Amino acid sequence: MTVLKSKTIDRLCCLALAVMLALIAAVWAGKAAAGRQKTVAVGYEGLFDQSAVHTIDIEMADWEGFIATATQEEYAECAVTIDGTKLAGVGIRAKGNTSLSSVAGLGSRKYSFKIEFDHFVKGRLYQGLDKLSLNNLIYDATMMKDYLAYTLMGKMEVPSPLCSYAQITVNGEPWGLYLAVEGVEDGFLERNNLTAGELYKPDSMSFGGGRGNGRDFDFEEFRQNFERQLEEGETSGTASDFAASFGGQAEDFAASGGQSADGFGASGGQSAEDFAASFGGQARQGEDAAAGEARQRGGFGGFGMGSSDVKLQYIDDDPESYANIFDNAKTKVSKKDKARLISALKTLGGEEPREAVFADEVIRYLAVHDFLQNDDSYTGMIVHNYYLYEEDGKLAILPWDYNLAFGAQSMGMGGGSGGTSLVNSPIDSPVSNGDGSDRPLVGWILQDADALAQYHAVYGQFVSEIIESGWLKAEIDRVAALIRPCVEADANSFYTAEEFDVGIDALQTYCALRGESIRGQLNGTIPSTSAGQQADSSALVDGSGLSVSAMGAMSMGGNREGGGFGLPGGFAMPGGESGSDDGNTGPSQGRQSDTGGSFGGSSGGQSAQATPDPNSAAAPDSGAENNASGGQPAGSPPPAETAQPETATPEQPEETSRPEAAPAANGEPPARNDRSGGLSFGEDTADASSRMPWWQLGVFAAVLLLAILLVVRAPGHEH
Secondary structure: OOOOOHHHHHHHHHHHHHHHHHHHHHHHHHHHHHOOOOOOOOOOHHHHOOOEEEEEEEEOOOHHHHHHOHHHOOOEEEEEEEOOEEEEEEEEEEEOOHHHHHHHHOOOOOOEEEEEOOOOOOOOOEOOEOEEEEEOOOOOOOOOHHHHHHHHHHHOOOOOOOEEEEEEEEOOEEEEEEEEEEOOOHHHHHHOOOOOOEEEOOOOOOOOOOOOOOOOOOHHHHHHHHHHHHHHOOOOOOHHHHHHHOOOOHHHHHHOOOOOOOOOOHHHOOOHHHHHHHHOOOOOOOOOHHHHHHHHHHOOOOOOEOOOOOOOOOOOOOHHHHHHHHOOEOOOOOHHHHHHHHHHHHHHOOOOHHHHEOHHHHHHHHHHHHHHOOOOOOOOOEOOOEEEEEEOOEEEEEEOOOOOOOOHHHHHOOOOOOHHHHHOOOOOOOOOOOOOOOOHHHHHHHHOHHHHHHHHHHHHHHHHHHHHOOHHHHHHHHHHHHHHHHHHHOOOOOOOHHHHHHHHHHHHHHHHHHHHHHHHHHHOOOOOOHHHHHHOOOOOOOOOOOOHHHHOOOOOOOOHHHOOOOOHHHOOOOOOOOOOOOOOOOOOOOOOOOOOOOOOOOOOOOOOOOEEOOOOOOOHHHHOOOOOOOOOOOOOOOOOOOOOOOOOOOOOOOOOOOOOOOOOOOOOOOOOOOOOOOOOOOOOOOOOOOOOOHHHHHHHHHHHHHHHHHHHHOOOOOO
16 A cells, blocks of 8 residues: 655645635636626615505604604604514604705695614614615605606616605504605615725705704805895806806896896896805905905805815815815715825816716716706705715715706796706706816716717617617606505695696606707707807707696795795795796695605515505516616515514514515616726726725735745655
8 A cells, every 4th residue: 555645745735725726716806807796685675676665654652742843853763664574663853954844834744754773772774774764755746756866877877775665654544655765874885885985975055954964054044145145236256157057048047037137136236247146156356365265165166055075176185174075974984084085086176087986987877867957966056965985086976865856946946948948958068057167076077078978878878778768658657657546645745646647747748858859969969068059049859848847846936825835034036936937836735734644676575565556567567677686576476474573672673585686677777888987886897896905815815825835845754
């Protein structure tokens, strides 16, 4: 019997180790080449199955007291039962900015709510979800503005909150139809593979409410200062700049109030050319440096109401200059994190801005965002309502709060000239001040020829695969059929079922006409800039038959008799009280009760107790398209209902199911363009976060080198 020498055994073992390490390297390399998952199943996707209306019951002993103090936005303890799964010891508060004060002003009780599952019990989650928003669908006769925004963003592979409709009951009594929206916090970051970076919600504005963001903003003080400036003529800027910040041309803006552009603002004692300064216009010629610096650092930088840091402008290297970003961080940030973000903003405002952004994601965001026409956003007059994601010195923008999309804010604030102006909004002038120079996170696209071409290509894909294919029309019809019974039954709704039907018709008209105009702008038959359209409007798509306000709008005029929403103090914007195209900008008040009364589609399994769609057989794809974010396909058997006994212990409730990721049944998102400039995050390409970190590479290399040395130099051992 031959006895193997120890040296030979050592060499064989080392050789085997080297082979194993090589195989591991090959597997990792293959994963990097193929890209990582865009999303991962986290367990709560079933709540956001869009093929059904879900059920959420809120239990609270002193609900009347909670509603009476809702505008204070303080958390109260309650129990919630979501599709049959019950959790006790949950935090709930009212939420909103203008919507919060508007609900109170209308005498309604149907506030939007935020549920924080772990507010009172550390570690308490709903199937992995930490926060849930319940949107009351105010300013939205279609009931679909937020729904379509998040769904369309998801279809274009922009990381976006999951959402679905839910019937809310309070202590077993009906409360109304809401849109349930995934909170953009820990669960969202985990689901979208974004845990390697930092998350912020920059904000310096808060009209009539808003917890944390803009907490020091006093609307009454703003109104008084505004009126004083009109009376004293303390102004700067131009009428064109001011009108552009509302999304319209100077002539159109003035005309909406029945005045000429030259006469606009005359009631305040100043010329039209000087009106804009009351909203923080650019420093005028002759303004001293100290005044200009004060305005940039402490007030409004550029056109549009919002501070320079919220506009993502580079100010200096002092973190204190970016308080509206860092004070609103959603992840724990260090000094290094702050320095890295400031450095990214400096690069963004420099010669190579593309180096500071996840270019593909920002371009995709802008294409969908521009279609939606939401001025209550980063690109609009009031600069807020977005999330900022930073990873390794690169930035991306994430969508949030689209209840004023489809021109709702422009109509309410007197901007634009009705349907024609809205549907033809120039795709290459997507920012309120025209050229995008003071919104650098999207403005760079307009200045970079390659980026602009990519933006046009993505926009063309969107129009082709979302609108011209008929998908969007079918989806709107499907959702309308799904939720209409809930609208009819909602005694607290801001709109009647008839107004809902009219709103849906207007929404379909808008989408068709907007798609037609975008196609013409991409083909060059319609001017794609504000200047171009002002010079030649002959080819614009006729939108005169579109009632923009029928979709729901926010009136800044305080004209509640006409159904419009008003801001506190009856503040009226120049140019008319309501800014309406037909005087019907707001919700019906006749329905008010003073007493209690996936990315791109279905993102989870049908849940227990969810209300089925009676028209699901005829619905396009039954909401099962693009199911990549996990969950069961629509139409699969519902999971068994399991109830959790009421308890304040940190143990998690027994889940009805834990959905697994499922392939999209149909409605695949548009094919992605080749990526150039900027790393991808949470995507299906090899990006910085899908590659091995440097320390893993170092360990791997050291082990492999050691194995090779052992093979070559292993000494023999005689027995």
